[in-house]
Amino acid sequence: MSDTHAQTVAFVRDTMIPEQVPPVTERGAVKWLRENLFNGWLSTVLTVLSLLVVAWMVLETGPWLMRSVWDAGSLSECRRIWAEAGVPAGACWGVINDRLHQLLFGFYPPHLYWRPVLALALLLVALGPILFPWVPRKLIWFSAAYPFMAYFLLWGGSIWLPVSAALGFVVAGAVLVLLRPLGTLPATLAAFLAPLLWWAVAAGPFASVMSDLLPVGIEFVRSDRFGGFLISLVIGVTGISLSLPLGILLALGRQSDMILIKSICVTFIEFIRGVPLITLLFTASLLLNYFLPPGTSFDLILRVIIMVTLFAAAYMAEVIRGGLAALPRGQYEAADALGLDYWKAQRLIIMPQALRIAIPGIVNTFIGLFKDTTLVVFIGLLDPIGLSNAIRASSDWQGIYWELFIFIGAVFFVFCFGMSRYSMYLERRLRTDHR
Amino acid sequence: MNKSTFLGTLAVGALAAGIASAQTLNDVQSRGELNCGVSTGVNGFSAPDANGVWQGFDVAVCRAVAAAVLDDPNAVNFVPTTGQTRFTALASGEVDMLARNTTWTFSRDVDLRFTFTGINYYDGQGFMVDRGLGVSSATELDGATVCIQTGTTTELNLADYFRVNGMDYEPVPIETNAEAQQQYLAGACDVYTTDVSGLAATRASFENPGDHVILPEVISKEPLGPLVRHGDDQWADIVRWVLNALIAAEELGVTSTNLAELAAGTNNPEINRLLGTEGNLGEMFGLDNEWAVRALAVGGNYGEIFAANIGEQTPIGLARGLNAQWTQGGLMYSPPFR
Known part of the structure; x- marks a missing residue:
């Protein structure tokens, strides 16, 4: 058809053309920009708008931050420094310098600051075996003992109070092991009741007898001396660590076949979820006083911790129920087919999978709980936000506004961002499917 | 309730x-x-x-x-x-x-x-305004925006005072004194009202206290x-x-x-x-x-x-x-x- 033929063509290339660089719009930064920032007119408009917003924010806050003053004892001193330098007002971080110890520890006695610091350091050690697989497993016993050590360090007083409280759990464990041959239900029931009996009847006399025999203790610090981030962390950490087990129990109770347990759990969860946290806090601070007999002063921080824990536990229960619901029915049947009893099935088959599914929700609840601790400002507890009001009420620092909020926000961000990154790490580590 | x-x-x-x-x-x-x-x-x-x-x-x-x-x-x-x-x-x-x-x-x-x-x-409730507004009496505050702490008697006093004097105002509700300072200085409201002692303390913390004037009217007994x-x-x-x-x-x-x-x-x-x-x-x-x-x-x-x-x-x-x-x-x- 054609007369084209190798012999008739004057020239045939016998080597490849060397590779050319792609056109400038299809490579490097320009390509990335075109694809990610200027991909179509809508994207271009949004990019330009975002850039303008960022530029505006930098222009607004940048110079303010550049004129930061760290070394000042009062706002008027800051203003004098700016006036001498002939610049407009900037950020006066002197307030953080001046009141840092108060923002961190509240009214905790300064010569005892080492105790909360040590408690925080030990907290990191205690979290190790729970959070990371490469930490020696034996350390889990330290983690179990940590709550009692932390109580002793933070509040002080006689060592026998936390010891006798801890013995309640030892009693529970012993009963569970001893009564195991009698069957699961009686053993579980006895393991619930025995420590309650211990705490109600024997723990008090035990603690007082032992502190007479062997008075070991450190200086007692009342909880109204707690404040600042110390109070946030105490409420947050206690709430977080108690709400997870409580939430698991509530979630299991809600799925139970036993009508009484089921209805108790459902009522509790729905009641708590239906009531704002601030209402519960006001109940803790105001109403409980009326119900308790006059003269009993039930520690306010303890009341708040209990309320916050119950609140978080109800949410946690629903998050975990979501995880349970996502498990295929076959997993339950497989556990039954293996002849596992209820608790073993939960511990070995169901919970590991359900909790893994629920991790984002669980951490979400944790972060929310930690940030919700600032609500205690409304019942007069001096958490960081409450202290920022108190600090502004001194003549030295009245008029300071953003610096305190920025500092408090930054500290909260560190904690919450840490939790969020850890949950991502955990999700990656536990990803056993092959997506 | x-x-x-x-x-x-x-x-x-x-x-x-x-x-x-x-x-x-x-x-x-x-x-x-x-x-x-x-x-x-x-x-x-x-x-x-x-x-x-x-x-x-x-x-x-x-x-x-x-x-x-x-x-x-x-x-x-x-x-x-x-x-x-x-x-x-x-x-x-x-x-x-x-x-x-x-x-x-x-x-x-x-x-x-x-x-x-x-x-x-x-104490008694008073008003603070920017000197630049040229207001010398609370009776000239018709139509002003007023920063007011919510849930206090000052809120009720303010409503009473403006009603008695046949004036209108637009409330800017705020929660704390510190917030009020920010809103007032940022120009979110023309007037800040609270107890006179509080106004004086607030004004003392301003960068230029002289730019703000506390009006002579005290509208309540506190x-x-x-x-x-x-x-x-x-x-x-x-x-x-x-x-x-x-x-x-x-x-x-x-x-x-x-x-x-x-x-x-x-x-x-x-x-x-x-x-x-x-x-x-x-x-x-x-x-x-x-x-x-x-x-x-x-x-x-x-x-x-x-x-x-x-x-x-x-x-x-x-x-x-x-x-x-x-x-x-x-x-x-x-x-x-x-």
């Missing part, structure tokens, strides 16, 4: 507890500590300093009572209370007395079942004073007469510098009765006769406490005004010590 009705219901509920604990003095003495409710922070009236020690004009009343009753001005457990929690804290017995710039009103006294034991500061629960008159008497002792001491010229000298005995029988060298006034309410000496030794008399915390030499710079002695044209007037 109306807030005061709610608090009233709570307070009635606490009545049983109130009657049961009619022996506040005994409770305080056996505890060795006075639980005193203060605000969570009002400049000059109560605020913790950098060392965590509470300072201020209201705090000084707590310390004087503690010194009179317990012989130790530092034996006070300061309980920070918010506007919402203060009355229940007192009614439920969590605090023995409240010194928290609280306005003495009929319903608080009668319906909430508290006893106001005197007035330590006569008599601020310490209060205790109904039902324990002995305790109410103690708090009332400690405050009176501070006020009377100023009138009689008893100061922290000449206290020791005068407490040895003088020619003035009134001073002698006050300081316990004549008569047995202290024993009448269950204390010893040096109670007033101890109360005065803490921070001096009323005038000295005023000058040290909120007076003209402090950054807050309040003039005595209505709070001068009655002999100086003010309203501070202690019944006689006889």
